[in-house]
Amino acid sequence: MYKNEEEVGAGINAMIDQGVVKREDLFIVSKLWCTFHIPSLVRGACEKTLRDLNLDYLDLYLMHYPMGAKAMEKLVDAGLVKAIGISNFNKDQIEALLNKPGLRYKPATNQIECHSYLTQEKLINYCHSKGISVTAYSPLGSPDRPRASSDDPSLLEEPKIKAIADKYNKTPALHIQRNVMVVVKSTTPHRIKENIQLFDFELSEDDMKTMLSFTEKRAFKLQWASSHKDYPLNAEY
Numbered sequence: 001m002y003k004n005e006e007e008v009g010a011g012i013n014a015m016i017d018q019g020v021v022k023r024e025d026l027f028i029v030s031k032l033w034c035t036f037h038i039p040s041l042v043r044g045a046c047e048k049t050l051r052d053l054n055l056d057y058l059d060l061y062l063m064h065y066p067m068g069a070k071a072m073e074k075l076v077d078a079g080l081v082k083a084i085g086i087s088n089f090n091k092d093q094i095e096a097l098l099n100k101p102g103l104r105y106k107p108a109t110n111q112i113e114c115h116s117y118l119t120q121e122k123l124i125n126y127c128h129s130k131g132i133s134v135t136a137y138s139p140l141g142s143p144d145r146p147r148a149s150s151d152d153p154s155l156l157e158e159p160k161i162k163a164i165a166d167k168y169n170k171t172p173a174l175h176i177q178r179n180v181m182v183v184v185k186s187t188t189p190h191r192i193k194e195n196i197q198l199f200d201f202e203l204s205e206d207d208m209k210t211m212l213s214f215t216e217k218r219a220f221k222l223q224w225a226s227s228h229k230d231y232p233l234n235a236e237y
């Protein structure tokens, strides 16, 4: 869907070939786009991803959206992926999946939109209570997303967030200490470096409260799927 796997694969393989990293030191995640959820299409989609990345296996393969979901367990059995996960699932959908008779591989993670405008406390607590980790996507509020409207507030311009960033000598791109993984995107080398400097500071309890105190504003409302029976965003969480 993002049309970037050949380039990402070329980068990864160049670093492996140059001895900079080994495959087993990397944790590589891809997602199954919704038009490939029919069981007979799942393996082919995964194999195409592996071909484009020029890799033998993925560490984690996510079902991109709950609409049309089918299990991907056979990919684990075939050794093409080490673990499977879900994305954009709400509580009821996770519960339904966990209660599915014969479920063999519990999803390792639920990748959901999560940032200071969408703190997702209830869903995070629910996932953690079920032993499912949470991955935050668009952790900076996705300022460059295609459908952003010009009057949408910008998280990175939020004065209270800027003040906290100044205090810790970090850019406003602060991440959250909530036992949640983060996938942040940048095409700017110095920001990519900056965004992995996560382990040399800790936000105080008060600053954490501030980071979680903003009015809710979802960046990805998935309007294109709003009439689907499995549309995930009508539920409270």
Ligand SMILES: NC(=O)c1ccc[n+]([C@@H]2O[C@H](COP(=O)([O-])OP(=O)(O)OC[C@H]3O[C@@H](n4cnc5c(N)ncnc54)[C@H](OP(=O)(O)O)[C@@H]3O)[C@@H](O)[C@H]2O)c1
Residues within 6 Å of the ligand: 064, 087, 088, 111, 112, 136, 137, 138, 139, 140, 141, 142, 143, 144, 145, 156, 171, 172, 173, 183, 184, 185, 186, 187, 188, 191, 192, 194, 195, 220
């Ligand atoms: N599962 C899903 O349905 C789903 C949906 C959306 C996104 N995602 C995933 O989430 C990842 C990130 O999401 P996203 O790209 O939507 O949003 P994001 O990471 O919140 O925001 C990316 C934007 O922030 C800027 N940025 C990055 N680091 C910065 C820094 N240190 N200071 C200032 N600006 C900075 C980037 O600019 P530059 O590039 O110009 O540096 C880019 O414009 C993606 O890789 C995607 O795979 C998943």
